[in-house]
Amino acid sequence: MNENAKTNEKGAIRKALENFGLPRLIITGFLVLLLILAPFVGADLPTQISNIIARFSWNGVLVLAMVPMVHSGCGLNFGLPLGIISGLLGATLSIEFGFTGGLSFFMAILIATPFALILGSLYGWLLNKIKGGEMMIATYVGFSSVSFMCMMWLVLPYKSPNMVWGLAGKGLRTTISLEGYYNQVLANFLKIEIGNLTIPVGTILFFALLALLMWAFLHTKTGTAMTAVGSNPVFASAAGINVDRIRLLSVVMSTWLAAIGILVYEQGFGFVQLYMAPFYMALPAVSAILIGGASVNKATIMNVIIGTILFQGIVTMTPTVMNNMIHMDMSEVIRIIASNGMILYALTRKTEGSR
Amino acid sequence: MNTKKKMNAGEFIRRGSVPMMFILICALCIPIAGLSPTYLANEIVTRMGRNAFLILSLLIPIMAGMGLNFGMTLGAMAGEIGLILASDWQIVGIPGMVLAMIISVPISVLLGLFCGKILNMARGREMITSYIISYFINGVYQLVVLYLMGSIIPIRHSSIKLPRGYGIRNTVSLLNMRQKLDNLIPLTIGGVKIPVMTFIIIALMCLVIIWFRRTKLGQDMRAVGQDMEVARDAGINVERTRILSIIISTVLAGIGMVIYLQNMGNIATYSSHSQIGMFCIAALLVGGASVDKASIGNVFLGVILFHTMFIVAPRAGAYITGDSMIGEYFRVFVSYAVITVALIMYETNKRRARREAGQELVKEQEKEA
Numbered sequence: 001m002n003e004n005a006k007t008n009e010k011g012a013i014r015k016a017l018e019n020f021g022l023p024r025l026i027i028t029g030f031l032v033l034l035l036i037l038a039p040f041v042g043a044d045l046p047t048q049i050s051n052i053i054a055r056f057s058w059n060g061v062l063v064l065a066m067v068p069m070v071h072s073g074c075g076l077n078f079g080l081p082l083g084i085i086s087g088l089l090g091a092t093l094s095i096e097f098g099f100t101g102g103l104s105f106f107m108a109i110l111i112a113t114p115f116a117l118i119l120g121s122l123y124g125w126l127l128n129k130i131k132g133g134e135m136m137i138a139t140y141v142g143f144s145s146v147s148f149m150c151m152m153w154l155v156l157p158y159k160s161p162n163m164v165w166g167l168a169g170k171g172l173r174t175t176i177s178l179e180g181y182y183n184q185v186l187a188n189f190l191k192i193e194i195g196n197l198t199i200p201v202g203t204i205l206f207f208a209l210l211a212l213l214m215w216a217f218l219h220t221k222t223g224t225a226m227t228a229v230g231s232n233p234v235f236a237s238a239a240g241i242n243v244d245r246i247r248l249l250s251v252v253m254s255t256w257l258a259a260i261g262i263l264v265y266e267q268g269f270g271f272v273q274l275y276m277a278p279f280y281m282a283l284p285a286v287s288a289i290l291i292g293g294a295s296v297n298k299a300t301i302m303n304v305i306i307g308t309i310l311f312q313g314i315v316t317m318t319p320t321v322m323n324n325m326i327h328m329d330m331s332e333v334i335r336i337i338a339s340n341g342m343i344l345y346a347l348t349r350k351t352e353g354s355r
Numbered sequence: 356m357n358t359k360k361k362m363n364a365g366e367f368i369r370r371g372s373v374p375m376m377f378i379l380i381c382a383l384c385i386p387i388a389g390l391s392p393t394y395l396a397n398e399i400v401t402r403m404g405r406n407a408f409l410i411l412s413l414l415i416p417i418m419a420g421m422g423l424n425f426g427m428t429l430g431a432m433a434g435e436i437g438l439i440l441a442s443d444w445q446i447v448g449i450p451g452m453v454l455a456m457i458i459s460v461p462i463s464v465l466l467g468l469f470c471g472k473i474l475n476m477a478r479g480r481e482m483i484t485s486y487i488i489s490y491f492i493n494g495v496y497q498l499v500v501l502y503l504m505g506s507i508i509p510i511r512h513s514s515i516k517l518p519r520g521y522g523i524r525n526t527v528s529l530l531n532m533r534q535k536l537d538n539l540i541p542l543t544i545g546g547v548k549i550p551v552m553t554f555i556i557i558a559l560m561c562l563v564i565i566w567f568r569r570t571k572l573g574q575d576m577r578a579v580g581q582d583m584e585v586a587r588d589a590g591i592n593v594e595r596t597r598i599l600s601i602i603i604s605t606v607l608a609g610i611g612m613v614i615y616l617q618n619m620g621n622i623a624t625y626s627s628h629s630q631i632g633m634f635c636i637a638a639l640l641v642g643g644a645s646v647d648k649a650s651i652g653n654v655f656l657g658v659i660l661f662h663t664m665f666i667v668a669p670r671a672g673a674y675i676t677g678d679s680m681i682g683e684y685f686r687v688f689v690s691y692a693v694i695t696v697a698l699i700m701y702e703t704n705k706r707r708a709r710r711e712a713g714q715e716l717v718k719e720q721e722k723e724a
Contacts, residue, residue, distance in 0.1 A: 144688065337498070347484045
């Protein structure tokens with residue numbers, strides 16, 4: 001009896017390990033190792049932890065944007081730049097119309113929303129036409145839209161002297177400072193400072209609110225329908241669910257969250273980055289949610305939180321620890337290998353229901 | 356019979372639409388750009404010699420039904436490693452190039468094997484996977500070139516080493532190899548310099564590809580590309596065939612990269628390979644190829660049209676808007692847009708074919724009943 005329980009326990013541990021996945025284990029182990037090493041190589045642990053928390057708060061919403069499309073079986077949203085562009089349009093127009101301070105952040109969200117809805121609907125309509133090839137086409141829709149907007153940033157008649165090139169008087173700059181606009185507007189709300197440890201409570205609360213809404217949505221009737229469409233579209237359609245409509249909704253949600261996500265990122269970072277900057281923003285978000293335990297067709301809010309902390313933890317910790325230890329900054333290479341390795345791992349898993 | 360002919364006409368329009376559009380863009384931009392015909396011809400001929408071999412490397416995976424091989428970047432990296440080592444050993448001219456190719460082959464084979472194995476695990480989403488593999492291996496490449504070269508792999512010459520003692524500089528000069536292959540048989544017709552030897556090699560490669568299609572392996576690949584299950588029932592080792600197609604493509608890309616870089620005359624160590632996959636794929640698609648069908652003709656038409664656009668777009672853009680950056684962004688946008696449209700057309704065609712097959716099945720069953 002006792003032995004039986006023991007083998008059961010062993011089996012359970014093995015199963016848990018299998019669910020957790022080897023690459024995830026390595027990454028978690030690596031981060032723990034970095035955290036342990038940090039004090040020994042002379043890095044200030046509270047500062048490091050504040051950095052991780054700050055970066056988590058900047059990126060959380062962008063990673064959250066992955067969830068709806070994964071749920072509806074559209075796969076990982078490599079087309080995130082499309083949503084980011086809606087956000088950038090909101091940001092630049094809000095500044096152009098002369099809003100300042102906290103109001104400019106609110107207005108940026110408000111202006112970005114219609115763009116996200118329109119672009120998201122078009123994008124969703126397209127993805128419904130090409131079921132099965134979503135991820136590759138999403139990648140290239142993202143790339144095309146970014147390079148198209150590169151032209152637009154130059155051509156559109158922006159006038160605000162804080163945004164256009166000083167000499168020519170037209171064409172937006174590559175980076176626009178948010179000083180005087182919504183720089184740190186969420187982060188400074190209810191900010192906690194204990195010695196070297198800083199926690200941007202406002203940003204985290206904002207993320208928590210969106211995450212809570214997402215969680216609640218997934219438990220509504222439409223939300224369960226979305227999960228049903230993702231796990232078995234044939235069955236869902238037989239049950240009377242309009243598969244295409246649900247998929248479209250998930251894409252629009254994802255695009256809108258990406259637009260909000262980039263605005264939150266900017267308020268933490270302090271700058272709006274235009275032109276080629278949104279180009280590679282999808283990959284970190286994709287690998288973050290995968291590191292958190294999601295797969296191509298399954299993702300939870302918990303995956304988002306854990307994944308963002310682990311990914312951003314590695315991004316912030318490796319440069320400092322590595323630099324102090326071996327005087328060699330290999331962080332960039334490690335980040336590339338770890339994040340893309342994680343995406344590869346997820347793509348090669350056999351996943352039923354989604355292609 | 357009649358319906359079949361009509362479908363062919365539709366098919367022709369669909370396949371021809373992208374090249375037609377590009378001919379239109381080029382026809383509009385060439386007069387606006389105001390470049391002299393000799394300059395334009397020179398540029399196009401040079402770029403054809405530079406890129407054609409690389410684009411040819413894409414044909415074989417398409418034949419085997421694995422789509423556009425975004426993993427050709429792996430071969431390009433192998434070629435770069437070969438050139439870095441050859442130039443460190445101070446082997447110059449043609450022998451240096453040959454040596455670089457020889458070094459690149461085993462690396463390409465290993466990388467191709469890795470890529471093929473992974474693609475077999477990710478069946479049905481080969482393209483996105485090969486795309487991510489190219490990023491992943493780019494990380495490994497940086498690890499090797501930026502940290503291991505000079506510290507573990509001996510690099511003697513300080514001209515290509517970073518001042519800190521290990522790692523390779525951002526640009527490696529290939530002055531000793533520069534256009535050695537192109538100028539081996541000098542020929543100039545009407546002010547247009549023609550890289551005869553490079554063209555001979557490209558022509559040979561085309562012949563090899565035509566021959567390869569007729570071999571047992573080539574036939575197997577086509578069978579696998581048509582229908583994996585049928586091919587397996589016919590006794591073809593599907594996995595092996597698919598891996599081989601990727602290995603061949605990677606090796607060819609490595610050799611193609613050496614040819615490409617000898618024409619450029621220097622290696623941008625950390626960025627030469629990153630865009631090469633995209634530009635080659637875009638050029639092939641502009642030539643009228645699709646994800647599941649590509650011919651040698653597509654390669655050459657594609658090189659000419661795509662690179663004409665590439666040369667004239669910035670000048671035309673500068674003339675129209677007064678800002679040269681617009682043209683630069685325009686050509687990048689066009690490259691991505693072409694790939695996007697081709698992918699969309701491929702997926703919709705695939706769905707239509709599946710639906711038609713389904714309807715025919717229903718008809719047959721009704722007949723039987």
